[in-house]
Amino acid sequence: MNRLINESSPYLRQHADNPVEWYPWGEEALTKAREEDKPIFVSIGYSPCHWCHVMERESFEDVEVAAFMNRHFINIKVDREERPDLDALYMDACQIIAGTSGWPLNVFLTPQLKPFFAGTYFPPQPGHKRMSWFQALQYVLYNFRQNRPAVEARADQVLARMKQMGEEPTPMPTTLPTDSGIFSIHFSKKMFDRLRQKADWEEGGFGHGQKFPNTMALEFLLNYHALYDEPRALQHLQFTLSKILRGGIYDQVGGGIARYTTDRHWRVPHFEKMLYDNALLLQLLAKAFQYTAKRKYLFALRETIAFLQREMQSPNGGFYAAIDADSEEKEGYYYLWNKTQIDNILGSRNASLFCDFFGITEKGNWEQTNILYQPYDLFTFADQKGIDRKTLRDRLNEARRQLLRARQNRQPPHRDEKIILGWNALLTSAYAHIYSTTGEDIYFKKANDLLSFLMEHFIRQNTQGLWRTLTNGKGRQPATLRDYAFLIRALLDVFQLSFDEKLLTNAAALTELVFKNFLEKNAVLFNYSTVGKSDILFGQKDVKDDEMPSGNAAMARNLQDLGILLGRTDWRQHAATMLTSMKPRIAVDPLGHAAWANALLAETEGILEIAIIGPKAIEWGRELRQIFVPFRVLAAKAHPSIPIDNMALLKDKPFEKQTLIYVCKDYACQQPLKKVEDFKKQYGKKAPNDPNTAPASVE
Numbered sequence: 064m065n066r067l068i069n070e071s072s073p074y075l076r077q078h079a080d081n082p083v084e085w086y087p088w089g090e091e092a093l094t095k096a097r098e099e100d101k102p103i104f105v106s107i108g109y110s111p112c113h114w115c116h117v118m119e120r121e122s123f124e125d126v127e128v129a130a131f132m133n134r135h136f137i138n139i140k141v142d143r144e145e146r147p148d149l150d151a152l153y154m155d156a157c158q159i160i161a162g163t164s165g166w167p168l169n170v171f172l173t174p175q176l177k178p179f180f181a182g183t184y185f186p187p188q189p190g191h192k193r194m195s196w197f198q199a200l201q202y203v204l205y206n207f208r209q210n211r212p213a214v215e216a217r218a219d220q221v222l223a224r225m226k227q228m229g230e231e232p233t234p235m236p237t238t239l240p241t242d243s244g245i246f247s248i249h250f251s252k253k254m255f256d257r258l259r260q261k262a263d264w265e266e267g268g269f270g271h272g273q274k275f276p277n278t279m280a281l282e283f284l285l286n287y288h289a290l291y292d293e294p295r296a297l298q299h300l301q302f303t304l305s306k307i308l309r310g311g312i313y314d315q316v317g318g319g320i321a322r323y324t325t326d327r328h329w330r331v332p333h334f335e336k337m338l339y340d341n342a343l344l345l346q347l348l349a350k351a352f353q354y355t356a357k358r359k360y361l362f363a364l365r366e367t368i369a370f371l372q373r374e375m376q377s378p379n380g381g382f383y384a385a386i387d388a389d390s391e392e393k394e395g396y397y398y399l400w401n402k403t404q405i406d407n408i409l410g411s412r413n414a415s416l417f418c419d420f421f422g423i424t425e426k427g428n429w430e431q432t433n434i435l436y437q438p439y440d441l442f443t444f445a446d447q448k449g450i451d452r453k454t455l456r457d458r459l460n461e462a463r464r465q466l467l468r469a470r471q472n473r474q475p476p477h478r479d480e481k482i483i484l485g486w487n488a489l490l491t492s493a494y495a496h497i498y499s500t501t502g503e504d505i506y507f508k509k510a511n512d513l514l515s516f517l518m519e520h521f522i523r524q525n526t527q528g529l530w531r532t533l534t535n536g537k538g539r540q541p542a543t544l545r546d547y548a549f550l551i552r553a554l555l556d557v558f559q560l561s562f563d564e565k566l567l568t569n570a571a572a573l574t575e576l577v578f579k580n581f582l583e584k585n586a587v588l589f590n591y592s593t594v595g596k597s598d599i600l601f602g603q604k605d606v607k608d609d610e611m612p613s614g615n616a617a618m619a620r621n622l623q624d625l626g627i628l629l630g631r632t633d634w635r636q637h638a639a640t641m642l643t644s645m646k647p648r649i650a651v652d653p654l655g656h657a658a659w660a661n662a663l664l665a666e667t668e669g670i671l672e673i674a675i676i677g678p679k680a681i682e683w684g685r686e687l688r689q690i691f692v693p694f695r696v697l698a699a700k701a702h703p704s705i706p707i708d709n710m711a712l713l714k715d716k717p718f719e720k721q722t723l724i725y726v727c728k729d730y731a732c733q734q735p736l737k738k739v740e741d742f743k744k745q746y747g748k749k750a751p752n753d754p755n756t757a758p759a760s761v762e
Contacts, residue, residue, distance in 0.1 A: 630711025677722025
């Protein structure tokens, strides 16, 4: 056993039996490296990472390799999901040193934490232009001992480049109200054109290699179409969602999506399932259904929720982080089928139909086995087979239920049972959007219950701040900027369902903490982790939108909405300044800054400010939320005695017997509306009817 045995992270504990004398990241290991003047080896990974497990089996469980590592290095294991700040920092270093990055992330540091050598996966034997892991160790050790001045010089160069990459952009001057020269329709079109150039118009998504869901970019397309009526935006959004929901990336038996596909066609997933991917997919599906009224999105949404509750929810109400790709030491084994298995479970008649629809063959469609995907849409397949569409749908859905029951008898993949604050907050927001879209009370309850769980378990006792992770009921690791930003957004989203002023008060208090703890003096953008954190080389800015929104992009949207609700023009101004500072980067790479692009759209077109005052305010709020509006904030007052101390949006609006809807935007207000239908006619957005479009998935 090594020092990882007592760690809370399931990923770290997986390495507790390795012969490598692993340390967790902390003062003990860092002090030992300085005292013994040894190079530090940092291995960063996460539980569902397939190649992390491969390298562990091949190298970290090798007794001779481990003995060499123990003798010459201070070896540290990091769970990137516990310490995303360290992961982001040394990922930049790997990109500078090796020209590539990914996981497993293997970085060698001087005792002063400066990186000088890095790479991703190293095989046990050299080949394919890769040195072996043992060769890498020998190379690093030789240079550290024999060429120390060169190593130190190289480390200083890498560090300088890292700091340059992390420098805060210089903000352009702007004042509120919005300066049309900075936030313009022309720039919005430029962002769309950049995304359009990266779009794969033949297979959906973006790029022509591995495919990630890119839900934030797809949300930009949705908002862009609603605002500017650009048909190509809606076309690519719907086409991509169809490819995802019919592809192997979507679990055709149990629901939910994998992290990405290794191919262009969405068929061969990297089988791990992450909570954040599914939470962001739910948010997008809810908005897409609200805008288009296509029931296939509602079906996938409900199926994904069922998956999350069945396979990722903890007994205490929170949701676990991830499910591994591997089971029984084979990637994807839990999700794969051969034709004989299908025949035995479904019987020959139903099996034949099922195999035709889901692309299952005797030879297999991937490594002599089958990944389920839908080569045909339901309508086309039904017409080709001469089967009634409803009959076909019912038969396929019953077959899927049978396979799900059979699959549950298999050994499931490992589940990482960390509960991560920010990822659960994303799911809370998803539930809030689903309730807004459907009006079904169960989703309001889910949003409210999950938010209550987060507020109960993640507030650090006897100190101001939040925990990032919860394992076995105990909080670990201080929360990052993303955790704060996503929780603030969840509070805002649920507030606009219940109009409970306490939620708004909590959101404002957490925002004040973000300014206090994450913003350096004279800076505009917030740090990834708290300012002055002693165990990290330097404070990075979290600005790149990767698989989820960056902390700064999320905070910019929060400040926009909070500024309106609370009358905090200083917060609105800060959001505008953040956006101006990031504008050059967004212009070059809107795909990598898609959450920023959405915030820029909101700043450009204005956020609809809606206040409902009167006896029917709660009822009208429920109806109004079901109307699609790209960017809005909503507050309501249904009784004259309800306090509105903090809600600037409700002030100076008289409470009368007749319920009224007050609508403002960009510091200009319209005459109050007397009916929800009037609001819908003036402000509601809806996609054009497309009656000939077949469902993209079984529904």
